[in-house]
Amino acid sequence: MTCFCRTKAVRALLVGLVASAAVVLLCEPALAAPQEADPDYRALPFISSRVVMWIIAELHLMFAAFVLAVPMFALVLEFIGYKTGDKRFDQLAYDFTKLLSVSFSFTATLGALLTFGLIVLYPALTKYLVKVFSWTFLPYVLLFFFEAVFLYAYYYGWGKFSPRVHLFLGLMLNIVGTAIMFIANAWLTFMNTPSGVDELGNLTSLWDAINNYIWMPINIHRLIANMAFGGAIGAAYGAYKFLGARTMEEKAHYDWMGYTGNFIAICALLPLPFAGYWLGVEIYAYDQSLGITLMGGTFSWLFIIQAVLIGNLFLAANYYLWLSMSRIAGAERYRRFIKYLLGVITLCFIVWATPHSLVATVEEARAMGGSHHPILNVLGVMSAKNTAVNLLILTTYVSFLLYRRANKDATVSWARTGNLVQFGIFAVVVIFVVFLGVYGYFVDAQTRIGLSQPQVFSVLFAMVAVTVIDLFLFRGARKRGEIDWGRIPARAQYALFFLAITFAWLMGLMGYVRAGMRQHWHVYGVIRDTSVDAFTPTLGFAGLVVSITVIIFFLFIAVVFFLSGLSSRKDWAERTKGTRRWFRRAKQEQSDSTLSVEAS
């Protein structure tokens, strides 16, 4: 026996020695070779490095957006629950927070993968960015550490601390998370609009490099977009749980969760175009040619795809609201308006998605007298599109308003006047928006661009003013019935999934254009992309990469949903108690019968 063991040990040692020798021999040329300077790029076999980094970066961004957004509305919901004493809000906030811990791990893992990928595949670029931003890394890591502490304290401390302490933890989680995002945004916005460096790329001011032209617009844009995205994913979770729910109580809870997530997503979506407008202005302010590349050059057709996506978001959001009205007693009286709302939304969608120049064959181009269609050309310009998107926002707001008052009858003495004033505000704003849209055709470009602001502000005014009036109008209103949560068709849940997928796709597309507008520059005007991937790909290829990324993201999200759902499952022992008892009894009976046979 000893001999056998010794033989085995010797054989293992020999195998190990041979393997080590083989490794040394294989590595020998590399070890013996003189030390070469670091390459600017390294390539992966079979697949482009850029595509790999693109997918990893986008997945990281999607998870980061979710992880940053959920604590925001979880905190708000918890606060509402605390102030009103309504436990449902507290439970809902907890349900959202359950998704956080797994998502946080995914975000961190993808972030590490992104960093390692950059170091390995883009060493020169990484070295330059490290040189510029080295002093921001320590605070970033420290904040990340604090975020982990606050996040887990917030999640595991649910119900374990006093409500105020717990709310404070949530607040700190949000502050730290936002600060992390701001630092990371400095790195990526610097690549688009570098500041604080001289023409040779040497750092002259770290603060200027951080506070570059689009840093703050991106910060704000991402804060709002994260809310929209997080809300949509939260709503999708509600929809997923709703479809698998077995009791009416569960259905009611997850229906409410889906509705709340969607409400948050749409509320955040409405001001997003305005933040985007600010971002665009800053890009133009930094470099007009960069702005024109984005909006009027290579990427102008990308915004037609964006229009299709946002149009679908509005359509799906309205569709969900209309379906949601089926759970409200008294909503029947508003159903007749739906066809008109749908008509307006469809019309606005068509106008928004109309391209300025058409893809046409030579014969068609000759027949049209150019690439611009004689009629559709009129709808493909800024005046028409701005008007369409403003009316789209206003129409969605009307859908929400109808939903809000579906089961209520105003009892205040001035109800009729209030309704008339609300109608008057809508009418005046619609006329004003359309007038400015038409007027835009008769003025120069500079004036036309300036008209978008009064259009936006008038729509915002209408929404705020009508909401304020509505709040007073329906104070102490008579209810026609309660909202019957859980009574909603399954297709409404698919509308929520559709919204979540569309949001993710939109995020992927806009992520692409933000990076893509630099074209053949890693850092615009400072570090040129000299890799084999320096070209700007076709929009079809970009669409394929975005689609693959979105599918991978939802696969990961499915894992998050599954793992998050485990906490509400019964323990294994409890779940299988009956089965195990039956199994034991069956085994006992079998054993007894064997014994009796043997005995006989």
Place this chain on the structure above:
Amino acid sequence: MKHALYIFGFTILVSAFYWYVSLWVPQKRTEPPEDIAISADLSTAEMVAIGEEIVAGKGTCLTCHTMGESGAALRFPDLGNIGAIAATRVEGQGDVTYLAESMYDPNAYVLPGFVAGMPAVARPPVALTDDEILTVIAYLQSLGGTPTVTMATELEWQGQSIGAADAAPVAVGGNRDAETLFTSYLCNTCHNLDGTPGAGPSLEGLGTRLTKAEIYESILDPDATITEGFAPGVMGTMLTATGFREQVSAQELQSLVDYLAGL
């Protein structure tokens, strides 16, 4: 589990739909601009040709300027007739100085009605070299005027360029894009440029025989006029077979016609 599978299928379906949408729009892959090697003894005609190429390519001028009718946007002044009017823009400033200042220090003088914002083209990200700027001036002068600038012309701003040393030399000459089109659409399989007839007539000296409009017509409707000795219908069949009509853009067609008119 059943719902999870449905949802996953739905996710794939929606993502595939959006990919399909992204395939509807024009598909254009944009290559990084190529650097151009410029020798010190270029003739005026060569300078104009290179300048034209830089304006449309590396200089990214057409992103903001229109060039008569061929530009894409109108954010900055039209350059279609700039050679004729450059000398009149700023009192006491000759056309070469005005055009040079407009590129090296574009916001020193901004034409009334326009806003400042053009980047200095000798600086990154455009980063044209001094020699490249001279060729661009020659081209701009040729637009309605006569080029007077040479490669020996000295400008007070010279020596400020960034990145000139990084320029990778690439051979240049003529309208390279159109030449590429000529071969990529397989025109060269039937048409020779050296005077010898192929399956189709030789295109040597085409510009002296046909106007641009006639060249345009002979591409779009090849059977409208048939050169003696050649069969009708052949070129039409070839154009269909190569997918020329579906693929060629208006800009490419114009570029191709310009190229053929110059033969």
